[in-house]
Amino acid sequence: MPKIAVLTSGGDSQGMNSAIRAVVRTGLANGFEMLGVRRGFKGLMDNDFIELGSKEVSDILYRGGTFLQSARSEAFKTPEGQDQAIKHLQSRAIDYVVVIGGDGSYRGAQALQNKGIKTFGLPGTIDNDIPLTDYTIGFDTTLNVVTDAIGNLRDTMSSHERVSVIEAMGRSCGDIALQAGIASGVDAIIIPEVEADLDKIAKDLKAGFERGKSHSIVIVAEGAGNAVDVAKVLKEKCGLDTRPTVLGHIQRGGTPSAFDRVFTSRLGHHVIELIKQEITGVALGIENNQITYHSFNEIFAAGRNINEQLYHIFNDLI
Numbered sequence: 001m002p003k004i005a006v007l008t009s010g011g012d013s014q015g016m017n018s019a020i021r022a023v024v025r026t027g028l029a030n031g032f033e034m035l036g037v038r039r040g041f042k043g044l045m046d047n048d049f050i051e052l053g054s055k056e057v058s059d060i061l062y063r064g065g066t067f068l069q070s071a072r073s074e075a076f077k078t079p080e081g082q083d084q085a086i087k088h089l090q091s092r093a094i095d096y097v098v099v100i101g102g103d104g105s106y107r108g109a110q111a112l113q114n115k116g117i118k119t120f121g122l123p124g125t126i127d128n129d130i131p132l133t134d135y136t137i138g139f140d141t142t143l144n145v146v147t148d149a150i151g152n153l154r155d156t157m158s159s160h161e162r163v164s165v166i167e168a169m170g171r172s173c174g175d176i177a178l179q180a181g182i183a184s185g186v187d188a189i190i191i192p193e194v195e196a197d198l199d200k201i202a203k204d205l206k207a208g209f210e211r212g213k214s215h216s217i218v219i220v221a222e223g224a225g226n227a228v229d230v231a232k233v234l235k236e237k238c239g240l241d242t243r244p245t246v247l248g249h250i251q252r253g254g255t256p257s258a259f260d261r262v263f264t265s266r267l268g269h270h271v272i273e274l275i276k277q278e279i280t281g282v283a284l285g286i287e288n289n290q291i292t293y294h295s296f297n298e299i300f301a302a303g304r305n306i307n308e309q310l311y312h313i314f315n316d317l318i
Contacts (some may be wrong), residue, residue, distance in 0.1 A: 003033045003094045004275070005049065008066040009040035009101035009108060013126045013138025013317045015260035017060040017067055018101050022268020023122075024057045030272050035094065036068050040101070041076035041108050043068075044085035049092065062255050064141075069103070074194070082111050089117055096280065098271055100124040100137070106283055107126075113281045121273065121283030121296065122267050129173035131302035132294045133219070133285020137177065137267075140259040141253050146180040149247055150217060157215035163205055163234065163242040165218045167227035169251050172289055174306055177221040182314050189314060190230065190262060192223035193306040200278040202237035206318075209240060216240075266291050 004027050008016050024034045034052040037043040050056070061069055075081040089097065089112075096118045099109040102125035109119040113187040123136040128292075130136050146168055158163045166176045167187075172190025187205060190196040205216045220230050227244035235242040267284050270291045274282065282293040294302075 001031065001033045002096070003035060003092065004096045004098060004150065005035045005037050005066070005089065005092075005094045006052070006098045007043065007100070008068050008070045008124060009039035009042050009099060009105035010070060010072060011082060011102065011125060012065045012070050013136070014064040014141035014252070014254055014256040015135075015137040015264045016065065016100055016124050018052075018256055018261050019124065019137060019264035019268050020052075020066070021057040021060055022265045023098050023149075023271055024052045025054060025273040026269045028054060030276065032275075035092070039069050039071040040073065042071045042073040042086065044088060044225065045073070045076060045081055047088040049088075054145075061261060064253050064255060066151065068100045068288055070101070070166075074164070076108055078257050082115060086112065086115055086117060096275055098122065101137075102127070102130065106296055106299065109283075110281075118280035120271050120280065122264075122271070125237055126176065127170050127173045128175040129170075129304050130283075130285065131250065131299050131304045132287070132292070134261065134287055135285075138252070138256070138260060139262055141257040141265075142169075142176055142192070143180050145254050146176060146247060147183045150180065150184040150186065150219070153245060154215060154217060157217065157243075161209070161214050161241065163216045163222060163231075163238075163240045165231040165234065165242060166221055166226045167220050167246045168245065169247070170221035171223040173304060174221040174224065174280055177219045177224075178306065178310055178314065181219045182310065182317070184217070184219075185317075186219050186254055187318060188218040189311075190218065190224045192221055192313065196224060199237060203242040204235050204242060205234065205257055206238040216299050223284065238293075239269070262317050
């Protein structure tokens with residue numbers, strides 16, 4: 001009976017459990033033996049495997065995080081670490097490995113593929129920063145978390161006539177800040193892909209209060225600056241009571257949205273279909289609502305750009 005191992009690596013994201021469940025149950029339905037690897041690539045090197053049946057993945061569809069747990073491993077980046085992991089995979093006669101994670105996880109999956117292990121990647125990261133997929137696992141849920149947080153902050157900012165500078169995750173990709181900002185009707189969005197004009201933002205904030213606004217909200221992606229520094233500069237430039245809020249790891253938590261549950265179910269199911277077609281060494285995604293796949297090399301070469309149309313839409317709406 002062919003064997004498939006599943007692992008989650010890097011930062012956790014809502015929907016990882018749903019993806020594990022989909023891979024495992026579809027695999028079982030098609031006659032595969034399923035195993036889980038605890039703590040990502042570190043678990044591969046430590047030989048930390050568990051058997052996964054239908055029962056083991058019950059009641060995880062709607063749970064955030066990853067029950068297999070995740071860890072970053074510098075040791076796995078070395079040839080020695082990779083050889084150690086491969087030794088354990090071969091000793092257990094594992095035929096395929098499904099890696100759920102972001103860019104670093106994909107590079108780990110590619111390293112295994114290059115050494116003869118048949119691998120797949122599923123885009124597990126809230127940042128939405130994986131090329132050649134419209135969405136990544138957890139991004140939609142995070143948008144809802146951030147949008148709700150902005151709504152809560154708006155209530156208290158309005159009560160005290162303040163400006164709120166909210167810091168969202170996104171080191172190299174501003175999608176969370178951009179899309180949550182549009183969904184929340186914020187006054188300014190600061191993202192790493194577009195150079196911010198703090199003088200103009202401060203001028204616009206001040207003009208808004210002079211027109212009778214009772215509050216203003218600025219959202220900044222962490223890769224473009226931190227909320228404390230941005231709030232300090234804006235306060236100096238516009239003279240308004242400006243308060244920073246860092247949302248932090250609350251953005252990674254919460255029950256996966258319906259979109260993320262359906263999305264990951266489709267991804268997990270399609271992995272098994274690709275195995276049956278003898279297609280390996282690819283990462284899956286969604287483009288124009290169709291599940292697609294590309295080689296790791298194609299993804300690394302593609303690069304990820306902000307949706308410029310959405311940024312223009314925001315500028316026309318403020």
